[in-house]
Each structure stands twice: as structure tokens, then as C-alpha cells.
Amino acid sequence: MILLVVMASVLIAGVTIYQYREQSKDYHQVRLERKEGQIKQSISYTLQETTYPVTTENLALIFKDEIYRIADVQNVNFNIYDLKGNLIKSSKPRFRNDSISLHLGSEIINMLSNTVDKRYVLDDTAAGDKYQASYTYITDDKFKPIGILNLPYFQDNSFNDMELKEFLLRLSVVYLFMLLIAIILAYFISKYITRSLQTISDKITQTDLTKRNEKILIENPGHEIGKLINSYNDMIDELEISAAKLARNEREQAWREMAKQVAHEIKNPLTPMRLSVQSFERKFNPEDPEVQTKVTEYSRTLIQQIDTMSSIASAFSNFAEMPAQQNENLNVVKIVKLALDIFNEKYIHFIADEEEIIAKLDRT
CATH class of the missing domain: 1.10.287 (Helix Hairpins)
Structure with a gap:
């Protein structure tokens, strides 16, 4: 009983941690997609309203000031690269070497071009923090790729981690209480069972062929203990018959x-x-x-x-x-x-x- 309670608490704690991590992963994935969609809508609107020809060469002019306005409205920083992977414009005035690269690797460009939905997400770390970087094409009104949108997304799991710790703490208190109850129940059940077994053991030890043996009488024994008592009493009857035959x-x-x-x-x-x-x-x-x-x-x-x-x-x-x-x-x-x-x-x-x-x- 105690082992089952401990195993249940460990399994539930493991499932809870796994579920929280999966929820956090899904949450960040959905949030990244939503942010990416919002920025792409803002970029599309800017491309429609601009007076410059919508080409790769004019992206730096088109988003000279608009990139900061979009980043401020969406509350997220992003970068714009040309089709060869060279950085054109970034919403951050200062580049972070770990998160913003001046030139995209050929691996990222190849993966982006080979995907079905023309979207590639890379898991990476910067300054010891985990983040996701999504890459997708910026297209003109004829859906022709003219650039690459890069959206670095840093995963903030502090709130989820705090909730997980609080939940595990509450779960620990509940299962500690259940464990105490299980220990008390196991103690009394084992005492009840062993009391009957001790009586049977004493009677078996006192069994002697040279004298009349007493039968075991226990009120309301368990099903298994009752079978054992009946078997012992039947054995005593047979023993007395055998002893009488032997004496004769x-x-x-x-x-x-x-x-x-x-x-x-x-x-x-x-x-x-x-x-x-x-x-x-x-x-x-x-x-x-x-x-x-x-x-x-x-x-x-x-x-x-x-x-x-x-x-x-x-x-x-x-x-x-x-x-x-x-x-x-x-x-x-x-x-x-x-x-x-x-x-x-x-x-x-x-x-x-x-x-x-x-x-x-x-x-x-």
C-alpha cells in the first residue's frame, strides 16, 4: 500500500512535469507563429503603401524607419535579410553576436527553400538562454520572394516554472498526507493479519501427538485466514483419529x-x-x-x-x-x-x- 502511494506520487509528478513542458512548448510555438503572422501582415501593409519599387534592393529604404515602428507595435524585434542571406535591416540598433548574424549560413537558406511551407524554425541559444529563430520569405504582390524575415523569439518560462513548482509543492503536501494515512492503515491491517497468523503459529507449535490438541477459534477471520484455520482444525480431527488407531x-x-x-x-x-x-x-x-x-x-x-x-x-x-x-x-x-x-x-x-x-x- 505504501509502495503504491509512493509510485503514484512519482508517476503523477513525472506526468505533470512532462505535461507542463509540452504545454510550454506548444504555447511558445503558437505564440511564435502568431507574432510571425502579425509582423508579416505589417510588412505586407508597408509594402503596399510604399512608393518605392518592391524589390530586394529597396528593402533597406522601405523599412528604414518602418522596421522600428512595427517592432514597437508588435513588441518584438526582427531582422530582414536578402535572398543570399546578407543582413539588410534589423530592429535592434545594436547587434547581438549570439542572436543576430550579419550573414545567414547556407544551411539555413537551403532548409528554407526546401520546406513545403517556406518556413524554417531553428532552436538555438544566446547568452545561455534558449531561443527559437524563425525564417520565412518576404514576398511582393505577385508572391515572389524578395527577402527573408528572421524573427528571434526568446522563451520566457519563468512563469510556467513558478506555476509548476507551486503545483508540485501542493501535490507533495497532498501525497505526504496520503502516505501518512497509508502507513497508519498498513500498520493496523498488518497487525490484524499477523495477530491471526501468530495465534495459528502458536497452536501449530503446541501440537503434540501424545495429548489432546485444542482447535483454533477466532471470531470473524478473513477469507484466507478462515481457510487456514479450517484446514488446521480438520488436521487436528484426523490427528486424533490416527492417534487412537495408533494407540490401539x-x-x-x-x-x-x-x-x-x-x-x-x-x-x-x-x-x-x-x-x-x-x-x-x-x-x-x-x-x-x-x-x-x-x-x-x-x-x-x-x-x-x-x-x-x-x-x-x-x-x-x-x-x-x-x-x-x-x-x-x-x-x-x-x-x-x-x-x-x-x-x-x-x-x-x-x-x-x-x-x-x-x-x-x-x-x-
Whole structure:
């Protein structure tokens, strides 16, 4: 908005300056033509009233005094040249070297003779001032050229320049006022827009998959901001649905993992219990003097495995983790021998360099 106001002010100022210059140019052109026409009428009247023969040679005599009277009446100075470009008479008693030439150049004479309307205007400068010099033929009553009329016309643009400065000054004041209004409007509009955007930005930053997210509620939002808010609220709804599905899938996956773990933990004690029963069945001898000791060890082994299964079942029923590890000081050699009692394969050998190796282990 501010940029448009500044661009408009610059463009209007440029168009105004251009228009003033064009108007000034047209004004001086019309004024020069009018002055030239008035002087030519006065010259024609003088040629009709003179008693001298109307020839080039008599122009100096004809306009000896009349040239000053015409210049005074028309309030403009002019010069009369012969057809070869030599100065015959000038309304100024003293010649200005920059504006009045004693002899016209061949270029001016050729341009004048080659123009359709037999009129040539030259733009030039004299003493630093711009002026226009018009050249046209002076003819007799039979329209035969007998001389060249030269009318120097100095362009006085001081009045137009003053008016232009005043207009630009007024225009600057008006556009300065408009610029201030544009700045104020732009400020409040941007604050209104950014306030809604800031609210949306804060909500997006606070969005979290692990909790319930609040929707954005703004009264009377703009059309574009309303679309953005609706899109965010729709995304929140979809996010909640996706989070519920994800939580359900995670619970199902957790149950699967827990079932696998429980099955694995139950199989661990079942296998040695089965092997212990098979080994006891093969090795049991009622007449063995150590039968009571072996039954005791066999019972102890089964009880340990049963306790393990019981702890697993308790943990599962309480929806707790698998049994926490309970470390205690155990004799590794003894534990290994107990485990090997259920195996009777000949290729299994256990050799310990020491009778007792203590380590912290979980018995189950």
C-alpha cells in the first residue's frame, strides 16, 4: 500500500512535469507563429503603401524607419535579410553576436527553400538562454520572394516554472498526507493479519501427538485466514483419529509381545520338568540306598520350576512386567550339576576345576 502511494506520487509528478513542458512548448510555438503572422501582415501593409519599387534592393529604404515602428507595435524585434542571406535591416540598433548574424549560413537558406511551407524554425541559444529563430520569405504582390524575415523569439518560462513548482509543492503536501494515512492503515491491517497468523503459529507449535490438541477459534477471520484455520482444525480431527488407531495398534502389539514372552517363559521351566520326570523314571530304583536323597533333589527341582511358573502367572495376572531379576549368591558348580542330572547322554561332560564358584545369579 505504501509502495503504491509512493509510485503514484512519482508517476503523477513525472506526468505533470512532462505535461507542463509540452504545454510550454506548444504555447511558445503558437505564440511564435502568431507574432510571425502579425509582423508579416505589417510588412505586407508597408509594402503596399510604399512608393518605392518592391524589390530586394529597396528593402533597406522601405523599412528604414518602418522596421522600428512595427517592432514597437508588435513588441518584438526582427531582422530582414536578402535572398543570399546578407543582413539588410534589423530592429535592434545594436547587434547581438549570439542572436543576430550579419550573414545567414547556407544551411539555413537551403532548409528554407526546401520546406513545403517556406518556413524554417531553428532552436538555438544566446547568452545561455534558449531561443527559437524563425525564417520565412518576404514576398511582393505577385508572391515572389524578395527577402527573408528572421524573427528571434526568446522563451520566457519563468512563469510556467513558478506555476509548476507551486503545483508540485501542493501535490507533495497532498501525497505526504496520503502516505501518512497509508502507513497508519498498513500498520493496523498488518497487525490484524499477523495477530491471526501468530495465534495459528502458536497452536501449530503446541501440537503434540501424545495429548489432546485444542482447535483454533477466532471470531470473524478473513477469507484466507478462515481457510487456514479450517484446514488446521480438520488436521487436528484426523490427528486424533490416527492417534487412537495408533494407540490401539500399540496395545495389540504389546499384548502379542507379552503373550510371546509369557509362552517363552512358561516353556523354559516346563522343559526341565519334563526331562526331570523322564530321568527320574529311568533311574529310579527303590532298593537304592540313596533313594531318599535322590527323591528329595528331584522334588526340589520340580518345586523350583513350579515356583518359576507361578511367578510368571502372577505377573501376567497383575499386568505387570516379567518377574524382576532377583540376584543372589549361588554356587555355579552346584547349579550346573543339578541341571545336568536330567540328561543321561554320554557325550555330555562337565568338568569344574573348583568345587565352589560363587556368582550373583537369578535362580529362576
